[in-house]
Every structure is written in structure tokens, then in C-alpha cells.
Amino acid sequence: MHVTIIGAGGMVGSKLATRLAEDGQLGEKAIAKVTLVDVVEPTPPADAPFEIETIATDLSAPGVGASLVAPRPDVIFHLAAIVSGEAETDFEKGYRVNLDGTRGLFDAVQAFSNHYVPRVVFTSSIGVFGAPFPEAIPDDFHLTPLTSYGTQKTIGELLLADYTRRGFMDGVGIRLPTISVRPGKPNKAASGFFSNIIREPLAGKEAVLPVSEETRHWHASPRSAVNFLIHAATLDGEAIGPRRNLTMPGISVTVGEQIDALRKVAGDNVVKRIRHEPDEMIMGIVKGWPQRFDPQRALALGFQAEARFEENIRIHIEDELDGNFVA
Amino acid sequence: MHVTIIGAGGMVGSKLATRLAEDGQLGEKAIAKVTLVDVVEPTPPADAPFEIETIATDLSAPGVGASLVAPRPDVIFHLAAIVSGEAETDFEKGYRVNLDGTRGLFDAVQAFSNHYVPRVVFTSSIGVFGAPFPEAIPDDFHLTPLTSYGTQKTIGELLLADYTRRGFMDGVGIRLPTISVRPGKPNKAASGFFSNIIREPLAGKEAVLPVSEETRHWHASPRSAVNFLIHAATLDGEAIGPRRNLTMPGISVTVGEQIDALRKVAGDNVVKRIRHEPDEMIMGIVKGWPQRFDPQRALALGFQAEARFEENIRIHIEDELDGNFVA
Numbered sequence: 236m237h238v239t240i241i242g243a244g245g246m247v248g249s250k251l252a253t254r255l256a257e258d259g260q261l262g263e264k265a266i267a268k269v270t271l272v273d274v275v276e277p278t279p280p281a282d283a284p285f286e287i288e289t290i291a292t293d294l295s296a297p298g299v300g301a302s303l304v305a306p307r308p309d310v311i312f313h314l315a316a317i318v319s320g321e322a323e324t325d326f327e328k329g330y331r332v333n334l335d336g337t338r339g340l341f342d343a344v345q346a347f348s349n350h351y352v353p354r355v356v357f358t359s360s361i362g363v364f365g366a367p368f369p370e371a372i373p374d375d376f377h378l379t380p381l382t383s384y385g386t387q388k389t390i391g392e393l394l395l396a397d398y399t400r401r402g403f404m405d406g407v408g409i410r411l412p413t414i415s416v417r418p419g420k421p422n423k424a425a426s427g428f429f430s431n432i433i434r435e436p437l438a439g440k441e442a443v444l445p446v447s448e449e450t451r452h453w454h455a456s457p458r459s460a461v462n463f464l465i466h467a468a469t470l471d472g473e474a475i476g477p478r479r480n481l482t483m484p485g486i487s488v489t490v491g492e493q494i495d496a497l498r499k500v501a502g503d504n505v506v507k508r509i510r511h512e513p514d515e516m517i518m519g520i521v522k523g524w525p526q527r528f529d530p531q532r533a534l535a536l537g538f539q540a541e542a543r544f545e546e547n548i549r550i551h552i553e554d555e556l557d558g559n560f561v562a
Numbered sequence: 563m564h565v566t567i568i569g570a571g572g573m574v575g576s577k578l579a580t581r582l583a584e585d586g587q588l589g590e591k592a593i594a595k596v597t598l599v600d601v602v603e604p605t606p607p608a609d610a611p612f613e614i615e616t617i618a619t620d621l622s623a624p625g626v627g628a629s630l631v632a633p634r635p636d637v638i639f640h641l642a643a644i645v646s647g648e649a650e651t652d653f654e655k656g657y658r659v660n661l662d663g664t665r666g667l668f669d670a671v672q673a674f675s676n677h678y679v680p681r682v683v684f685t686s687s688i689g690v691f692g693a694p695f696p697e698a699i700p701d702d703f704h705l706t707p708l709t710s711y712g713t714q715k716t717i718g719e720l721l722l723a724d725y726t727r728r729g730f731m732d733g734v735g736i737r738l739p740t741i742s743v744r745p746g747k748p749n750k751a752a753s754g755f756f757s758n759i760i761r762e763p764l765a766g767k768e769a770v771l772p773v774s775e776e777t778r779h780w781h782a783s784p785r786s787a788v789n790f791l792i793h794a795a796t797l798d799g800e801a802i803g804p805r806r807n808l809t810m811p812g813i814s815v816t817v818g819e820q821i822d823a824l825r826k827v828a829g830d831n832v833v834k835r836i837r838h839e840p841d842e843m844i845m846g847i848v849k850g851w852p853q854r855f856d857p858q859r860a861l862a863l864g865f866q867a868e869a870r871f872e873e874n875i876r877i878h879i880e881d882e883l884d885g886n887f888v889a
Contacts, residue, residue, distance in 0.1 A: 326672075326728065345653075365804070374704075375703060375704045376702060376704055377701075377702045377703055377704050377705060378704060378705055378720075379723065379804070379805050380720070380723075380724070381727065381804060383724050383728070386720050386721070386723070386724040389720055390717050390720055390721075393705075393707070393713050393716055393717055393720075394713070394717075396706070396707075396713070397707070397710055397713040400708065401653065401710070477692070477706070477708060478706050
């Protein structure tokens with residue numbers, strides 16, 4: 236089978252490519268070829284048992300969707316997006332990439348839909364929801380995004396559901412939790428601290444916590460994110476039904492519980508590297524974010540995330556730090 | 563003030579224009595000019611106390627949105643749409659008119675948004691919801707349209723909310739119930755029978771009922787639809803908050819209750835003109851439609867519909883039949 240990953244240069248996309256290279260198959264089917272697409276040429280995973288093609292292109296440019304769909308990949312992972320912060324500061328770019336890029340891809344699939352109906356896995360976000368929220372957000376809660384990014388992701392979900400209903404494609408949208416512990420350097424994303432306070436202390440560095448320890452949020456590990464994508468790619472479409480967009484499972488913890496978990500896994504010395512420095516602006520932004528979901532549909536369909544935040548930390552130590560941290 | 567109605571040739575749009583001509587004002591403000599826009603040149607209402615301009619144009623054509631927004635109307639009613647049936651049979655046209663046309667208009671408003679923030683009233687539809695439903699659909703029920711029309715209306719709602727949040731416009735989206743009693747000739751819309759079974763018998767003609775009398779649905783009169791539009795145009799935006807799309811009130815009745823109301827208002831002779839002729843296809847379509855809402859937000863904001871279906875019938879007799887019917 237031929238698998239195409241659009242947005243393969245990102246953190247989740249490159250982990251997905253690595254995982255496919257390790258498995259050599261997707262579900263029961265052997266992979267013959269993987270096409271990796273991003274605006275900058277993606278780095279292919281080492282030792283892949285299949286052909287790898289890398290393409291540097293901008294999905295939002297005219298004709299690009301059609302060129303990616305023309306070889307008729309069996310599965311298309313569409314992970315490419317302008318992130319939340321940039322979609323908010325650059326209105327035009329966010330709509331062009333996140334809405335027009337996604338629609339261009341789906342329209343290309345539609346144009347080829349005579350005898351070709353690929354599984355399309357689309358990464359949406361819990362940003363499709365906007366406060367105020369009930370204590371646990373149910374699967375049938377309305378979509379009232381409070382960011383342009385969330386709006387664009389919601390529109391992608393709607394197009395995916397309609398194009399699937401019409402038989403143009405076989406789409407599954409998955410709303411990813413905040414990915415914790417996110418590897419890499421600290422960034423300026425408002426959500427960055429959720430990972431910074433774990434990753435930096437484990438590396439022997441100081442991290443800043445800009446919110447109170449009572450702040451509750453919804454997390455899943457990068458490993459779970461890859462598992463979600465693979466499960467979404469191989470799931471029986473009939474079992475999903477017409478509501479093709481699913482809130483992924485995660486773990487609801489407060490920052491205080493995150494820190495307790497870090498203490499259990501790595502000890503008090505590591506925890507002492509977290510510096511409390513309240514930031515009113517970040518506290519204001521985070522207040523509007525979801526805290527807890529009740530993702531019954533995804534759980535019933537077999538999606539699984541971590542049960543305790545210690546696991547998120549251990550996964551980070553295993554997958555990113557070769558099992559070591561600075562005690 | 564200057565008011566522009568896009569989709570002014572349709573049933574609701576022309577009634578709105580007539581109402582504005584009668585009132586001479588919108589809320590507290592005198593109307594100086596009304597621009598009526600549709601694909602076919604709209605007929606202006608008689609005896610209007612303000613300037614009327616009529617424009618025949620296609621909102622989905624390039625540059626049309628900008629040309630309509632350039633005179634900076636204070637209020638824009640955007641009612642133009644390809645209807646549900648046609649949006650389903652003509653995929654390309656539905657998306658072009660209902661999505662690209664709406665986005666083109668909103669983008670034009672955004673382009674002028676420096677010192678210009680008009681109230682934009684957008685007619686959405688209960689088609690943004692898709693079965694299965696709870697017994698009464700709450701305001702926070704998720705949007706899972708099961709038609710391309712419903713998908714396009716939902717996307718319009720999302721754009722309206724985001725463009726309003728960003729300060730580009732001051733939008734209000736209203737989800738209209740099925741309009742009953744709809745004047746005019748019987749049409750092939752799957753929902754046509756809800757009005758046909760009242761309107762035709764009152765005109766001395768036979769009407770076909772293709773579903774069972776237990777079929778329940780959500781109705782408001784054309785007069786209420788115009789009231790909703792005017793209320794949405796004059797409502798305090800602060801009172802609405804960030805969730806700018808509202809399910810309009812209506813009355814939930816079964817077809818049997820509609821027929822009982824017709825009997826009360828017009829007598830048994832009129833009711834006898836309804837012929838029962840079950841149509842499996844129509845019954846299948848209607849089964850997926852909403853039956854009842856709990857539109858608490860719209861009610862709290864002062865939107866009002868009929869309390870009894872007899873009122874819908876009396877309004878039809880008053881507004882369309884000069885108070886007379888064929889007994």
C-alpha cells in the first residue's frame with residue numbers, strides 16, 4: 236500500500252513516519268511506499284523497509300492537492316497546519332493554509348473519486364471547542380471555537396464529514412489533546428509550559444510555570460498521538476457512522492498533579508527546577524481552554540491514551556532521553 | 563441608514579423588503595436607502611418612504627462581494643442561498659454559492675473593516691443539525707449536518723462567529739425553522755408538504771400528504787421569520803456574546819396537530835382536501851430532520867414565534883389570502 240503524510244516535517248508527522256518504518260505495515264497491509272510532504276523537505280526515517288519519496292511543497296498553492304492525490308495513495312494523513320498562534324496573528328495565512336489547503340486536498344480527492352476512495356485521516360484539535368464548558372465535555376457538545384485556528388479546524392471537520400457522506404472519500408477526523416510531553420525546545424506557544432515544566436527540569440534546566448497549580452488541562456503523549464493516527468487509518472469506517480470527527484481520549488490533570496507525577500518519577504531535585512512566575516496574559520488565555528472530556532465514542536472505537544501522567548513522563552524519558560534524565 | 567438585502571428576490575427576502583417599506587425604519591433609525599440584490603432583479607416593494615436600488619448579480623462571482631460592501635451599508639441581510647435539494651444534486655454549485663459566496667461577502671466586509679463594522683444578519687438553518695437527536699435539541703448540541711446545504715450553512719456560521727470575534731463585522735446568524743405556511747405553488751422540496759397540506763386546501767385544491775400524521779417538525783410563520791431578521795438586525799451585540807449563531811424559536815407540532823389546527827380554523831370540508839399517499843422516500847428523508855428544539859438563548863434574547871399552529875394558519879389567511887379561504 237501507498238501512504239502519504241502531509242505535514243511530515245512536524246513533530247507528530249515525523250514520529251508517524253518513523254513508526255511506519257519500524258512496523259513496515261499499516262494494520263494488516265504491508266507498506267510499499269510512503270510519500271512525505273511538507274513545506275520544507277522532510278527528513279526520511281532511517282532503515283525503512285519501503286520506498287520513501289520526499290516532497291517539499293505548499294498544499295495551499297494551486298494544483299498541489301491534485302498532484303499529491305494523482306498517484307492515488309491508499310491512505311492520506313493530513314497533518315499540515317499553521318499553528319494556533321500564527322493563525323491568530325496572520326489572518327490571511329491561517330485561512331489560506333488551514334482552510335483553503337485542506338479544502339484543496341479534499342477537492343482533489345473528490346475529483347479522483349471515480350473508483351478511488353482513500354482513507355483520509357485529518358488531525359483536528361480540541362480548539363474546535365470554546366468556553367464556557369461543562370465539567371466534562373461530552374461528544375455531542377457544540378463547536379464554538381474562540382480562535383481562527385479552531386474555526387479552520389472545525390470547517391475542515393465539516394468538509395471531511397460531508398465529502399465522506401457523499402462517498403468522495405473515507406475520512407476520519409481526530410481531535411488531538413495537547414501533546415505532553417512535547418519534545419524539542421521551549422517555544423512561545425501559550426500551551427508550551429505544560430511540556431516545558433517536565434522536559435526542561437528532566438534535562439537539568441530551569442522551567443517557568445506561568446499559571447497556578449490548579450490549572451487543569453487535557454493531555455496525551457506523542458506516542459499516543461501516533462497510535463491515534465494509526466488506529467484512525469485502520470478503523471472500520473462502518474463502525475464510525477456518519478459522525479466522522481472524534482474527540483481523542485487523554486488524561487485530565489492539574490499542573491499540580493503534573494508536578495506530583497514528575498516528583499514520583501524523577502525526584503524532588505528535578506521538581507525544584509520549576510520556577511513559579513505567574514503571567515496574567517497566559518492565565519487569561521488558558522482559562523478559555525478545555526479541561527476535561529468524556530470521549531465515549533473514541534473509547535468505544537478502541538482509541539487509548541495514558542491513564543496516569545507518570546506514563547506521559549516515562550514515555551518522554553524512554554523515547555526522547557534514551558531512558559536517562561538529570562537527577 | 564442604508565440597508566442591503568442579498569437574496570431579496572426570495573420569499574423571505576421580499577417580505578422583509580415589504581416590511582421595511584411599511585416601517586420606514588429599522589429599530590429606532592430611519593432608513594434612507596435599501597439595496598435589493600438577487601441573481602434576478604428583485605421587485606421593489608410599493609410606496610417605500612426611502613430610496614430603493616435593485617441589483618441583479620451573482621454573489622459568488624469574483625468582486626461582487628466588494629462591490630456590494632463598498633457603499634458601506636449599515637446593515638447587511640445575507641439571505642442568498644442555493645436550497646437544500648439543489649445543493650445536494652449540484653455539489654459544485656452548492657459549495658460555490660453557499661460557501662464561496664458567503665465567504666466572499668464576509669471577506670469583503672473584512673477588507674473594509676478599518677472604521678467600518680456593519681451588522682451582518684445571516685440566515686442559517688436547522689439543517690446544521692443531523693440525527694440522531696435528543697427529544698428536544700438544546701442550544702449546545704453539536705453540529706453534525708447530514709446534507710451539503712447544512713454543511714455550507716454551518717461553515718457560514720463559523721466564519722460569521724470568527725469574523726465577528728476578530729472585530730471585522732458584527733454578525734448574527736439565525737437558524738430558521740421550516741417556514742409554515744409557505745406561500746406560493748407546491749414545490750418538490752421534501753419539506754413542501756408541511757405547507758402544501760394547509761395552503762392548497764384553503765385555496766380549494768387537493769393536497770398530498772406523503773408521511774404519517776405522527777411526523778413531528780419545527781415551524782415558524784413567514785411573519786415570524788421577518789420578525790427574527792429585524793430583531794437580529796437591531797439586537798445589542800454585547801447581549802449575544804461570542805456565540806453568535808442562534809436557533810430560532812418555533813412550534814413543534816405533528817402533522818396530525820397541523821391538520822387539527824386546520825380543522826379548527828377552516829372546518830372539516832377543507833381538511834377533506836388532504837389526500838394521504840405515503841411516499842417511502844420522503845418518509846425516509848424526513849425521519850432525519852429535527853422535531854423539537856429548546857431554544858433558550860433566542861427566547862432570552864427576545865425572539866418570538868407562534869405559540870399555536872392555528873396562528874400560523876391565520877397569519878397565512880391574513881397575509882396571503884386577504885382574510886378569505888375556500889370553505
